Amino acid sequence: METLPCQGCRGLCCGPVPVTEQELKQIRKKIKSMPAKQRLELQHQDRFYGTCIFYDVNHDRCGIYSVRPRICRDFGYYKKLVCFRKPELATRDHWSNTDKPVAILSSDITWRDFQ
Ligand code: SF4
């Protein structure tokens, strides 16, 4: 499958995203399992206002990639979630979360919730 040209975007589309209870649980587990040094390094990076709290500025990638919310996985591939850098990949219909989101990551949920 053709993929998005994310390298070099530097988190351009990584802003506050909706998360479900299950996704939050997975994220908590992931953060807890990180070595303290890695977690602190991710936590204390300087990000632009509005950039996702888990965007890893130093490595230009998602800092919780394996447990990123569903909307992040699907972004760019659904008609409702178009990436302007490659709109032709947004071909799938009917994006919706199977579970109801319980919060918005980065505004309702911040690093303080993972202490
Ligand atoms: S989805 Fe699009 S805007 Fe977001 S990082 Fe990838 S190429 Fe860039």
Ligand code: SF4
């Ligand atoms: S969880 Fe990862 S992929 Fe999703 S918005 Fe945050 S940094 Fe980007």
